[in-house]
Amino acid sequence: MRLLALDTATRHATVALLDGEALREREREVTTHSEGLxxxxxxxxxxxxxxxxxxxxxxxxxxxxSFTGLRIGLATAKxxxxxxxxxxxxLSSLQPLAAAVAEAFPREQRLCCAVLDAxxxxxFVARYRDGSALEPERLCxxxxxxxxxxxxxxxxxxxxxxxxxxxELLARGPASLAPEGCHPIHARYLxxxxxxxxxxxxxxxxxxxxxxxxxxxxxxxxxxxLWRD
Amino acid sequence: MRLLALDTATRHATVALLDGEALREREREVTTHSEGLxxxxxxxxxxxxxxxxxxxxxxxxxxxxSFTGLRIGLATAKxxxxxxxxxxxxLSSLQPLAAAVAEAFPREQRLCCAVLDAxxxxxFVARYRDGSALEPERLCxxxxxxxxxxxxxxxxxxxxxxxxxxxELLARGPASLAPEGCHPIHARYLxxxxxxxxxxxxxxxxxxxxxxxxxxxxxxxxxxxLWRD
Numbered sequence: 001m002r003l004l005a006l007d008t009a010t011r012h013a014t015v016a017l018l019d020g021e022a023l024r025e026r027e028r029e030v031t032t033h034s035e036g037l038x039x040x041x042x043x044x045x046x047x048x049x050x051x052x053x054x055x056x057x058x059x060x061x062x063x064x065x066s067f068t069g070l071r072i073g074l075a076t077a078k079x080x081x082x083x084x085x086x087x088x089x090x091l092s093s094l095q096p097l098a099a100a101v102a103e104a105f106p107r108e109q110r111l112c113c114a115v116l117d118a119x120x121x122x123x124f125v126a127r128y129r130d131g132s133a134l135e136p137e138r139l140c141x142x143x144x145x146x147x148x149x150x151x152x153x154x155x156x157x158x159x160x161x162x163x164x165x166x167x168e169l170l171a172r173g174p175a176s177l178a179p180e181g182c183h184p185i186h187a188r189y190l191x192x193x194x195x196x197x198x199x200x201x202x203x204x205x206x207x208x209x210x211x212x213x214x215x216x217x218x219x220x221x222x223x224x225x226l227w228r229d
Numbered sequence: 230m231r232l233l234a235l236d237t238a239t240r241h242a243t244v245a246l247l248d249g250e251a252l253r254e255r256e257r258e259v260t261t262h263s264e265g266l267x268x269x270x271x272x273x274x275x276x277x278x279x280x281x282x283x284x285x286x287x288x289x290x291x292x293x294x295s296f297t298g299l300r301i302g303l304a305t306a307k308x309x310x311x312x313x314x315x316x317x318x319x320l321s322s323l324q325p326l327a328a329a330v331a332e333a334f335p336r337e338q339r340l341c342c343a344v345l346d347a348x349x350x351x352x353f354v355a356r357y358r359d360g361s362a363l364e365p366e367r368l369c370x371x372x373x374x375x376x377x378x379x380x381x382x383x384x385x386x387x388x389x390x391x392x393x394x395x396x397e398l399l400a401r402g403p404a405s406l407a408p409e410g411c412h413p414i415h416a417r418y419l420x421x422x423x424x425x426x427x428x429x430x431x432x433x434x435x436x437x438x439x440x441x442x443x444x445x446x447x448x449x450x451x452x453x454x455l456w457r458d
Binding site for chain 1: 265266267268270271280281282296297300301302304305306307308309310311312313314315435436
């Protein structure tokens with residue numbers, strides 16, 4: 001199976017190419033995703049000697065995360081899919097964080113809370129056990145999350161840029177920071193997670209797929225998404 | 230020559246397919262460009278029975294205009310180009326407005342001011358004669374533009390959503406509104422304008438092409454472009 005996966009939910013642009021068991025990954029810290037993303041995709045494909053048309057599918061992180069970043073990532077993925085007539089799979093951008101934690105602690109069934117910075121003093125969060133979601137993704141204040149974490153009855157590992165940003169508030173009592181490599185989103189986990197859906201032929205409709213933003217303003221103020229300034 | 234052109238600088242998503250002399254165009258008012266753009270592209274190509282790989286180039290309006298809209302449009306165009314290994318031409322999103330005015334008044338060498346709403350009480354503007362730019366695109370307050378227009382020594386036609394929005398302020402003295410069909414951006418003018426560059430093989434570097442935003446904040450606050458919320 002050949003999959004190209006990408007995520008632009010955070011400042012950490014990540015692209016992975018899975019070709020059977022062979023995995024290549026390119027990552028870069030960016031200020032905007034306008035410049036960097038295509039280069040990463042291009043480099044990976046060139047290195048592997050693969051055309052987009054040779055892929056079984058393209059996998060895209062849908063968020064939650066950066067409003068503009070997610071839209072650029074998804075638009076890029078859609079463009080690639082349409083031009084090469086390849087199917088698209090959209091997945092959560094929080095799950096790859098939990099997958100990294102699960103990989104770091106194999107066979108331990110650890111509880112993990114994926115936390116991304118949502119700006120405006122908020123975070124996107126969801127809890128996972130061994131990489132599987134225990135609840136829907138949601139938006140909350142870090143203080144609220146801190147109170148919930150303090151009430152956990154077993155150790156819980158925090159992963160994501162939001163966990164790093166609010167570490168002093170969140171990493172207390174049962175909650176502690178996951179190992180260093182678990183905080184950026186790595187596209188390889190999106191590629192792995194998409195395999196079952198690609199095998200089942202369960203793809204997303206190109207035209208209707210939109211990023212997950214979780215903020216009510218998205219729905220209430222139709223002029224905001226296009227401009228945001 | 231076969232060209233696909235698209236523009237997402239405003240709420241008016243527009244896509245055109247030029248195949249020799251045959252022109253097809255699809256346009257839609259949108260609240261975000263996440264959903265609509267790919268459908269328009271897909272419909273046009275399907276109707277013409279063309280694959281992206283059969284195009285000589287893809288042409289994309291670079292703005293100035295909607296921050297997120299432009300990024301979605303350019304990311305889509307880049308994705309299409311990369312997957313089908315086709316070249317990209319980036320052009321001004323104001324020029325198509327002037328081209329529409331030039332077409333409405335053939336052989337009259339009319340002066341035109343293209344005006345797009347830039348939000349925050351500002352407009353993106355540039356003046357044209359017979360479709361050719363007389364000055365670089367710039368960002369200004371409509372009151373400033375009104376004073377400049379009042380000082381024009383010949384009639385000048387105003388085109389664009391900013392001209393409509395600020396019509397009471399701007400359409401006075403030598404300045405008047407262009408005919409109705411001149412206010413939305415039409416991608417067919419981008420396709421026409423790109424012909425010479427495609428013939429000359431003058432293409433843009435896929436990885437380095439970015440939208441034109443004209444706001445200083447873009448450069449001063451590196452975290453703003455990714456988030457804007």
